[in-house]
Amino acid sequence: MGKVGIIGVGQSAFVRQYPGSIRELAFEGFKNAMKDAQITVKDVDASVVCSAPEYDKQRSPAGVFAEYLGLNPQPTFYVESLCSSSSMGLRLAYSLVKSGLHDVVAVIGFQKMSEISSSESQERMGRGADIQWESPFGTMMPAYYAMYARAHMAAYGTTPEDLARIRVKSATYGQLNELAVYRKPVTFEMFADPNDRMAGPVASPLRVGDCCANADGSSCIIVASEEKARALSQKPVWILGLGAASTSVNLAGRNLFTGLTVAQEAAKQAYAMAGIEPKDIDVAEVHDCFTIAELMAYENLGFAAPGEGKDLIRSKETYKEGRIPVNVDGGLLSKGHPIGATGGSQIRTIVLQLRGEAGAIQVKDPEIGLVHNIGGVGLYGNVTILGR
Amino acid sequence: MGKKIEIDDRFKKFGTVSFTAITKTNDFIDHLEQGKVVGTRCKECGMHFFPPRADCFRCLESHMEWFEVAGNGKLVTYSKLEYGPVGFEKDLPYRIALLDYGDYKVFGRIDDAVPDDALSMGMKMKTRVNRLADGQLNYVFQPA
Numbered sequence: 001m002g003k004v005g006i007i008g009v010g011q012s013a014f015v016r017q018y019p020g021s022i023r024e025l026a027f028e029g030f031k032n033a034m035k036d037a038q039i040t041v042k043d044v045d046a047s048v049v050c051s052a053p054e055y056d057k058q059r060s061p062a063g064v065f066a067e068y069l070g071l072n073p074q075p076t077f078y079v080e081s082l083c084s085s086s087s088m089g090l091r092l093a094y095s096l097v098k099s100g101l102h103d104v105v106a107v108i109g110f111q112k113m114s115e116i117s118s119s120e121s122q123e124r125m126g127r128g129a130d131i132q133w134e135s136p137f138g139t140m141m142p143a144y145y146a147m148y149a150r151a152h153m154a155a156y157g158t159t160p161e162d163l164a165r166i167r168v169k170s171a172t173y174g175q176l177n178e179l180a181v182y183r184k185p186v187t188f189e190m191f192a193d194p195n196d197r198m199a200g201p202v203a204s205p206l207r208v209g210d211c212c213a214n215a216d217g218s219s220c221i222i223v224a225s226e227e228k229a230r231a232l233s234q235k236p237v238w239i240l241g242l243g244a245a246s247t248s249v250n251l252a253g254r255n256l257f258t259g260l261t262v263a264q265e266a267a268k269q270a271y272a273m274a275g276i277e278p279k280d281i282d283v284a285e286v287h288d289c290f291t292i293a294e295l296m297a298y299e300n301l302g303f304a305a306p307g308e309g310k311d312l313i314r315s316k317e318t319y320k321e322g323r324i325p326v327n328v329d330g331g332l333l334s335k336g337h338p339i340g341a342t343g344g345s346q347i348r349t350i351v352l353q354l355r356g357e358a359g360a361i362q363v364k365d366p367e368i369g370l371v372h373n374i375g376g377v378g379l380y381g382n383v384t385i386l387g388r
Numbered sequence: 389m390g391k392k393i394e395i396d397d398r399f400k401k402f403g404t405v406s407f408t409a410i411t412k413t414n415d416f417i418d419h420l421e422q423g424k425v426v427g428t429r430c431k432e433c434g435m436h437f438f439p440p441r442a443d444c445f446r447c448l449e450s451h452m453e454w455f456e457v458a459g460n461g462k463l464v465t466y467s468k469l470e471y472g473p474v475g476f477e478k479d480l481p482y483r484i485a486l487l488d489y490g491d492y493k494v495f496g497r498i499d500d501a502v503p504d505d506a507l508s509m510g511m512k513m514k515t516r517v518n519r520l521a522d523g524q525l526n527y528v529f530q531p532a
């Protein structure tokens with residue numbers, strides 16, 4: 001069996017309120033990936049549709065999309081792992097191609113978070129974790145990540161200012177990303193001013209500026225066998241390593257609160273499969289749903305030793321010119337986080353970087369890139385390593 | 389036919405808003421009524437489970453006994469929420485936290501009567517049953 005490549009990537013703009021239906025939203029990411037790959041619907045042997053279903057009114061969107069995108073009568077199905085759904089979709093596409101079952105598979109991620117009303121959305125947020133034993137206490141995603149932030153601060157001396165540094169970096173690049181939902185500058189002064197919205201309390205120690213925004217969006221990745229990739233694409237990017245892991249949904253079942261075990265485990269698998277080490281990564285996209293999540297990712301992926309993530313951002317080593325550029329497309333903090341589309345958007349950024357087509361955010365001549373995509377509060381973890 | 393089926397939905401009493409009504413661990417609610425926070429222990433292998441569960445994945449058996457969450461745990465971490473989900477507005481602000489008891493951990497709320505500045509990471513805390521104004525039941529952490 002040969003390698004498995006990525007021959008097309010695309011995403012929609014990530015926006016607050018998409019002025020169309022979910023099939024129309026999915027078309028945007030799909031169209032861009034298909035044009036990028038320069039193929040037609042007849043070349044696609046199967047499609048995998050990825051989202052978090054609690055935001056959907058449509059039952060089983062895969063069938064609806066396959067019809068709308070012209071992918072009948074090929075097989076189509078749905079995969080879900082919360083915020084890492086489309087990385088899980090890529091993993092599945094890899095196995096479908098590697099097995100020889102299909103030659104070309106489209107991984108379509110989407111989320112129209114505005115599909116439901118904000119009060120419905122608020123109600124669903126309360127059910128984001130263990131609904132039997134934790135939700136009755138009134139839990140929210142930011143509060144869970146805040147618990148990790150407090151533990152990290154207590155163990156290692158990480159400060160709220162370190163977290164603000166991550167948001168400032170994100171906004172530096174978010175301003176350059178035309179597809180991002182948040183494109184305004186963010187400064188340290190905003191975090192220091194108690195009257196500024198960025199400094200507003202959410203769940204201590206996390207503030208408004210530490211949290212990414214909801215968004216509507218779609219993404220699409222076209223995966224192909226080595227033979228097909230070489231035949232169809234001038235610049236295929238190869239999937240070198242894949243890792244995936246899970247852990248206890250209830251925090252009471254976990255042992256680490258200064259990092260995510262799923263990221264550590266998935267990274268270990270992906271590095272081993274690719275036969276490389278963290279120092280070999282030239283550019284990375286990590287799951288910064290909250291600033292603390294990016295800081296923990298530095299450590300869990302081996303870019304910094306445990307507790308030294310703060311030093312990496314203080315010395316600006318994760319900026320575009322640094323030792324290991326991270327989220328130079330603005331990350332989730334700037335782009336917004338349309339749950340099911342997020343992983344595909346991260347993969348798209350790394351593919352463009354490796355092809356040298358990343359424009360204003362292009363890192364100098366990267367050969368190997370990494371995507372870290374987390375579902376829930378460190379419940380699911382996916383790490384994907386890509387190379388030229 | 390026609391016979392009314394009794395539904396044991398005691399668990400709907402758990403917390404400010406319960407999202408679960410029916411579970412094999414419904415006796416947890418009776419223990420709360422009696423002032424006890426309890427977990428389960430597998431009679432076959434002795435493993436402690438908190439939150440309680442009806443089934444042991446190690447033994448693939450369902451022979452559980454209740455144990456009381458007694459003594460003190462260490463405060464692992466916590467967060468104070470300024471926003472909450474629908475149904476929790478009247479509770480705001482409140483603090484969620486995790487205590488480590490060694491053999492198991494307990495996730496819950498910190499007692500509203502405990503001021504923020506009385507909290508420190510690693511401090512010893514105890515778990516106490518708490519009855520809410522509308523008769524719902526949960527448990528809270530207090531300094532030991």
Ligand SMILES: [Zn+2]
Binds near residue numbers: 430431432434435447
């Ligand atoms: Zn057992």
